[in-house]
Amino acid sequence: xxxxxxxxxxxxxxxxxxxxxxxxxxxxxxxxxxxxxxxxxxxxxxxxxxxxxxxxxxxxxxxxxxxxxxxxxxxxxxxxxxxxxxxxxxxxxxxxxxxxxxxxxxxxxxxxxxxxxxxxxxxxxxxxxxxxxxxxxxxxxxxxxxxxxxxxxxxxxxxxxxxxxxxxxxxxxxxxxxxxxxxxxxxxxxxxxxxxxxxxxxxxxxxxxxxxxxxxxxxxxxxxxxxxxxxxxxxxxxxxxxxxxxxxxxxxxxxxxxxxxxxxxxxxxxxxxxxxxxxxxxxxxxxxxxxxxxxxxxxxxxxxxxxxxxxxxxxxxxxxxxxxxxxxxxxxxxxxxxxxxxxxxxxxxxxxxxxxxxxxxxxxxxxxxxxxxxxxxxxxxxxxxxxxxxxxxxxxxxxxxxxxxxxxxxxxxxxxxxxxxxxxxxxxxxxxxxxxxxxxxxxxxxxxxxxxxxxxxxxxxxxxxxxxxxxxxxxxxxxxxxxxxxxxxxxxxxxxxxxxxxxxxxxxxxxxxxxxxxxxxxxxxxxxxxxxxxxxxxxxxxxxxxxxxxxxxxxxxxxxxxxxxxxxxxxxxxxxxxxxxxxxxxxxxxxxxxxxxxxxxxxxxx
Numbered sequence: 159x160x161x162x163x164x165x166x167x168x169x170x171x172x173x174x175x176x177x178x179x180x181x182x183x184x185x186x187x188x189x190x191x192x193x194x195x196x197x198x199x200x201x202x203x204x205x206x207x208x209x210x211x212x213x214x215x216x217x218x219x220x221x222x223x224x225x226x227x228x229x230x231x232x233x234x235x236x237x238x239x240x241x242x243x244x245x246x247x248x249x250x251x252x253x254x255x256x257x258x259x260x261x262x263x264x265x266x267x268x269x270x271x272x273x274x275x276x277x278x279x280x281x282x283x284x285x286x287x288x289x290x291x292x293x294x295x296x297x298x299x300x301x302x303x304x305x306x307x308x309x310x311x312x313x314x315x316x317x318x319x320x321x322x323x324x325x326x327x328x329x330x331x332x333x334x335x336x337x338x339x340x341x342x343x344x345x346x347x348x349x350x351x352x353x354x355x356x357x358x359x360x361x362x363x364x365x366x367x368x369x370x371x372x373x374x375x376x377x378x379x380x381x382x383x384x385x386x387x388x389x390x391x392x393x394x395x396x397x398x399x400x401x402x403x404x405x406x407x408x409x410x411x412x413x414x415x416x417x418x419x420x421x422x423x424x425x426x427x428x429x430x431x432x433x434x435x436x437x438x439x440x441x442x443x444x445x446x447x448x449x450x451x452x453x454x455x456x457x458x459x460x461x462x463x464x465x466x467x468x469x470x471x472x473x474x475x476x477x478x479x480x481x482x483x484x485x486x487x488x489x490x491x492x493x494x495x496x497x498x499x500x501x502x503x504x505x506x507x508x509x510x511x512x513x514x515x516x517x518x519x520x521x522x523x524x525x526x527x528x529x530x531x532x533x534x535x536x537x538x539x540x541x542x543x544x545x546x547x548x549x550x551x552x553x554x555x556x557x558x559x560x561x562x563x564x565x566x567x568x569x570x571x572x573x574x575x576x577x578x579x580x581x582x583x584x585x586x587x588x589x590x591x592x593x594x595x596x597x598x599x600x601x602x603x604x605x606x607x608x609x610x611x612x613x614x615x616x617x618x619x620x621x622x623x624x625x626x627x628x629x630x631x632x633x634x635x636x637x638x639x640x641x642x643x644x645x646x647x648x649x650x651x652x653x654x655x656x657x658x659x660x661x662x663x664x665x666x667x668x669x670x671x672x673x674x675x676x677x678x679x680x681x682x683x684x685x686x687x688x689x690x691x692x693x694x695x696x697x698x699x700x701x702x703x704x705x706x707x708x709x710x711x712x713x714x715x716x717x718x719x720x721x722x723x724x725x726x727x728x729x730x731x732x733x734x735x736x737x738x739x740x741x742x743x744x745x746x747x748x749x750x751x752x753x754x755x756x757x758x759x760x761x762x763x764x
Contacts, residue, residue, distance in 0.1 A: 159384075159396035160324050161233055161356055162204075163215035165258060166240035167248035171271040172688060173200065174238060175307040175391060176216050179317065180204045199230035199395055201354075206321050211384070213356075213397040224253070224500055228491045229341055229412070229452040232259060235330075235395055236323050237266045243276040243284045243304075247291055247662040253500045256435050259295065260503030261489050265323050267299045268292070269316065274306040330394045333557035336360030337417040338398060339451030345407035350380070353410060355452065357398040359555050364416065370405060371415040371422055371483045377723055413453035415483060421555050422483035422509075427475050429508035430457070431529060432492065434470045438501045440492070442467060446501065448476060450490040455482045459492075462520055473523055475511060484509040486534050486553045488500035509553065515541055531556055535564050539574055541721055543586040544619055546579055577622045587623075590615040594627055598642045605638050632690055646690055658683045659692055663703040665711070667736060670701045696743035710736070711748055715763075723760040 164172040176182065182202035189191040198218035217230035231237070237258050241251055258266060268288050285302060292298050301319050305312030318655060338355040345351050362368065369377055381401035382389045400416060415422060434440065442461045447454055466472035488506040493499055507526065508519065518541045525537045531554065539545055547565060548584055551558050565581060568574045575582045590613070597612035598604065606624065610617045628635055633642045634650065640648055648656065658680060662670045675681050684701055687693040694707040702710070713732045717724045730741050745761060748754050754761045 159212065159329065159330070159393045160209065160235040161213045161215060161395050161397070162236045162238065163231055163234040164217055164238045164240055165254035166759075167242070167245065167250040167254070170240045170242035170245060170248075170251075171307040172238075172240045173216050175238070175269065175271060175305065176200075176202050178305075178307050178310050178440075179314045180214060199226055202318075203397070205319070206317065206324070208221050209321065209324055211387075212320075212324070213384075215356075215397075220253055224493060224498065225447075225449060225454055227254065228257060228261075228449040229264070229339075232261055232339070232449075232451050232489070233395070234258070234261070234263045234325055235265070236320065237263050238269050238320075239266050239300075240269045240271050241284065241288060242272045243270050243281045244272050245283045247287050252291075253435070255291065257500065257503065258492055259297075260433060260491060264327055266297050267316070267319055267323055268300055268302045270304045271303060272308050273311065274302045274309055287674050304702075313757070320747060327457065331359065331557075332361060332394055333359045333555060333560075334361075335417070335419045335421055335555055335557065336362050336394070337415060337422075337555070338362075338400070339453065340410060340414045340416065341452045343407060343410045348598065349401060350406055351402045351410065352399055352406045353414075353416065354397065354399045356371070357396055358394055360418065361393060362398070362400065362416075366418070368400075368402075369417050370410070370421055371417070371420075372481075373405070373409055373414070375405055375409070377416075378404045379403075385757075398524075401579070413451070415451070415453075421485050421552055422736075423485065423553055424481050425478065425484050425509045425511065426481045427457075427477045427511045427513075428506055429462075429473060429475055429511045430490070430504045431507055431526070432472055432474050432502055432504040434502035435500060436470075439467075440474075440501055445495050446476070447493045447495055448490050449493060450482075450484065450488060455479070456459050456495065462523075473507065473519075473526075473736060475516075485555055486538060487529075487531060489557065497620055504562070505535065510536060531560075532564050532567070535561065536568055536573060539568070539581055540583045542583075544580050544582040544616065547581060550581065580618065580622060582619065582622075590619055591623055591627060594620065594623055595631055595633070595642070598627075598633055598640045602641050602646075603639050605640070610638065634686075634690055648692070651692075654679075655683055655687060659687055659703070662693060662701060663706065665703075666706055667702075667734070667740065669696075669706070669740075672701065681714075694747070696740075696747045700740065700743050707744075710744055711753075714745070714748060715753060718754075718763040723757070723762055725760050729761070 164176060166172055180202040196600045202214040203211050205632055206212050215230045217227040239255060241247060264386050270284060289301065292300055303312060303316045303319050305316055336357060336359050338357050340353045340355050342354045362379055362381060362382060364382055367378055369376055379400050380403050383399040384396050395703055440459050444459050446459050447456055455478055456721060457476040460475045460477055462473045484506045486506055486509060491503040492501045494501060522537060522540045525540060526533055535550060550561055554561055569576050572628055573584055593613035593615055597609050601612055604621050611621050627633055633640055634646050670683055672684060684693060688695045692704055694702050694704055714729050717728060717732055726741060729745060730736050749756060753764060755764050
């Protein structure tokens with residue numbers, strides 16, 4: 159299924175055009191009939207070969223009803239931009255055209271209407287004007303169709319052109335995260351609560367549960383209809399009516415959101431990328447309205463950088479009057495308060511922003527170039543420093559498999575680390591290890607909460623990184639406290655470590671040979687004791703107690719008090735007759751410490 163919608167200047171014949179296409183008059187309100195203008199969004203459908211029933215949304219053209227225009231246009235797959243040839247490209251034509259771009263509507267068809275009211279020269283003039291407007295935009299190759307919505311001339315050609323454009327659209331995504339912005343609520347007698355809207359991103363089924371924001375209620379979908387036809391499931395990108403149980407009519411309003419799997423983030427502030435319309439400006443701290451889906455929320459636009467006040471595209475924070483629900487990558491329109499003047503639009507970059515993240519947001523804007531989903535996922539992780547995969551899934555409307563693929567690619571590129579079900583920014587990962595080590599070195603004997611406080615590393619990440627730090631560095635944990643360097647005493651060793659250390663000391667010059675040790679746990683303890691400096695490894699296999707090694711080393715070095723060179727037999731004699739198995743590794747170890755050098759068969763003091 160697909161959604162088609164009209165857009166364009168007031169009185170350019172949009173509603174009559176839909177009547178010619180579908181046989182349905184979308185102006186249903188008494189006020190619309192009396193004033194002969196479209197005030198609210200209207201709905202129709204058209205049956206097209208190969209596509210079946212396709213939804214059509216009619217939107218008002220008057221600037222006073224721009225909120226309603228956006229409420230109708232937000233979910234379009236194909237837009238009919240209507241331009242009356244007796245009027246040409248008008249101010250609201252321009253605004254509506256820009257709205258379609260800002261909302262990322264995939265394709266448009268320009269409908270040159272009222273050809274019965276203009277001669278061929280005028281029609282040709284408007285056609286050239288339109289082509290110039292489309293140049294250098296994503297719609298530069300859009301089809302132009304000439305019609306008369308009064309006489310019906312060109313309507314059959316328009317239907318064929320609509321079908322041809324629908325065939326060019328990408329296959330509709332079912333991301334298994336369906337959502338619907340409510341645009342109408344009513345309660346027929348004996349039926350209960352009915353809501354309608356444009357269903358996107360997935361499928362609703364009869365008798366399944368759904369959630370509603372902002373009231374945070376769970377409801378049951380009793381019945382699903384589309385254009386008065388009952389369906390067992392609602393498909394992506396179609397006009398959908400839901401009969402809901404568990405919620406009353408007066409609890410729901412236009413702008414509320416029905417969802418199956420929530421990916422909307424409750425936000426007091428959002429980081430957004432803003433694109434201004436030509437010759438429009440926003441001042442820092444200006445009051446604005448954000449139109450997202452069928453929702454209208456007010457807020458204050460705060461520049462991330464003061465110099466952005468002269469740019470047409472920039473990042474900003476929208477501080478909302480009251481919290482609302484956004485998802486990363488969501489599109490929106492910005493208007494002046496009251497919704498009478500379109501200023502621009504943009505894309506949500508980071509919902510749920512708080513001011514403590516401002517420095518990180520500003521530091522990492524270089525990651526955003528095309529604002530693709532890949533870039534936005536990377537940006538979110540970098541700003542947050544760390545997040546669970548489920549946390550990423552809960553911020554994006556894309557399906558979990560797509561997001562898992564992006565995370566895997568980021569991991570393979572080295573941009574992130576994945577540990578214990580956490581996704582961690584690589585730079586934060588490295589700096590956290592350094593800060594944890596520095597904190598323990600400075601405050602030996604501190605617990606994990608104190609490490610977190612001193613290092614600035616969040617406790618969940620401390621829990622992940624500390625075992626690695628203990629493994630790789632001269633750090634010991636005992637009874638929940640962490641020690642490093644010379645601050646570690648034998649008394650602080652646990653029972654197993656103390657026992658192994660005692661055994662090696664008792665072995666004296668025989669030490670301990672790792673390749674003859676069958677117990678893996680004992681080998682691991684020996685390696686930890688070597689790292690902590692209690693044991694000394696001569697060659698990766700033979701291990702001495704530190705005091706035994708230092709005693710033997712001092713005996714060898716004492717020979718240089720009276721000699722310039724020392725032979726192996728002389729070294730053996732000084733150490734009480736160590737066999738060659740031990741004396742060579744011992745001399746090599748002393749050499750590794752930088753105390754002696756080997757010259758042929760003798761050693762000299764460095």
